Amino acid sequence: MTTAALEEKKRFSFSWPAVQWFIPHVLFAVLLALIFTPGADDSTPHGAFLAVLGISEAALLINRKSRALTDIMTILYLLFIAWEFGTTKADSVNLLLYPSPAKVFAIFASDWHKILDGIRSSMYLLGVGFTLALVLGVLLGILTGSVARLRDSLLPLAKVISPIPPIIYTPYAVAVLPTFEIASIFVIFSSIFWQIYIQTALSVSGIDKKLLDSAKTMNLSAPAMFFHVLWPYCLPNIMKTLPISVANAFMVLTAAEMIGATSGLGYFVRYYADFADYTRVISGIIIIGIVVSVLNYGIAELERKVVRWH
């Protein structure tokens, strides 16, 4: 590269950082201006939408130095502007199919009780299915991994059964099992269990021979061997499977709720879809997105807390 080109490049990249920090704030101002100019949807109270925007802007102001957050907010504000403009300022938009942001966020304020109930019901099913899958997956996985005969027979079987997406047999499970609760716990269980079971069995069968010898020479009791050697040995590998497993389980759960439930987030979305209340459908979708993100964040934090040894 010539000196001139380098100079040019330097000048270009130099001018960029100063501006970038202002962009989201400018967009924020544009968005506010849009909201307060008269449009097609002025009957809806703006409180909830403004609160959401206020919180985002405050978060951005607190983490002023975070480039990632600046970029994220830039993108988010652009989306909001498009959404706000498209639904309230453009002519001939079907407000039934394309509700304005103010409308969607107002649902959070008016329906929070129902939403909370939905979250609680979904989390309960997820929690039970997850716990069962974790406990059984680890117990059976460690057993399978440490006994060569079980490993050679059960693992190939598991590898055939596990790729079948649980979402495929969800309708059947809902039809066959006595209650919806049992059916959804079953499908959640199946969407988490196999990953944990296979991962645990593979980890245990691949455990470092030296480590095992060392443990044996310490004359560990069976429980100590299980809880203080095999389980912590597998833990990092199990943690790695969790984000995908839990996301899958949540997907299956919401699908199941759309088929047969009378509560839960999936039910919330389907119920209002039946009444063509797409405002609530969209707010339900947003809530599901937030719940999944919080779950993933929780799992990542858990991994950081629990696996501290490398």
Next chain:
Amino acid sequence: MKKIEFSNVSLTYDDDGTVYNALNQMNFSVEQGEFVSIIGSSGCGKSSTLSILAGLREPTEGQYLIDGKVSHGTGRNRGVVFQHYSLFPWMRADENIAFGIKQAFPETTDKEAADIAKEYLEKVGLAGFGKKYPYQLSGGMQQRTAIARTLAMQPEILLLDEPFGAIDARNRILLQDLLLEVLGKEKEKKTIVFVTHDVDEAILLSDRILFMDKKRILEEFEVPFSRPRKREEIFQSRDYINLRQSLLSCFFSGIQEKIGGEEVVL
């Protein structure tokens, strides 16, 4: 009194049909309180011998006695330190030791175990490193911790398989001195079987050296130095030079045979 006795022990490995005879009619014994080193070239069966003694493998033929009784499997009377991976990576240094103590003495409370762990960490010169995980410690520190854990479990017999094999020369010297010092402070004199490649290490540490080749013990050497030993004094003595010469010629005759038995002038 004989603490350990190997009588006609043979070991054959069978890896899915590939059979390998690693030990052949091996005999040796170790007295109560004695420090015995086993040296020999790579692959001669030292680790195999130790793994039988530790109870990790059963002899294919013959048997071994501990305190005059035929022994099978692992036991609380023996503690083992390997070259690598003796510590559990998910436990901090102090937790590794405390865990060992709680396994050996289940009636110990957590508090007592933690206190004893701290005491042993101090003994091996690692006061203040208890809260570190193994990956945060150097190889030498990990081996110190492993030795501390094994001693804290108070075995009568200590089995060490090249515990300093992966340590640099300077730290190796420090660790050898430390081992002697720590062992000297133990209430009861331990019986020790120490596997090494290093002739000087064997001479410095042991009461007796067993030279191993051809899947059995070929020669024995008494080490004529009294304890406590001073490294500098030993390394300057005539006895040391002679002993070292004899040990090296054992290694050498092995090599000579392998290259066809021709005379090689040094």
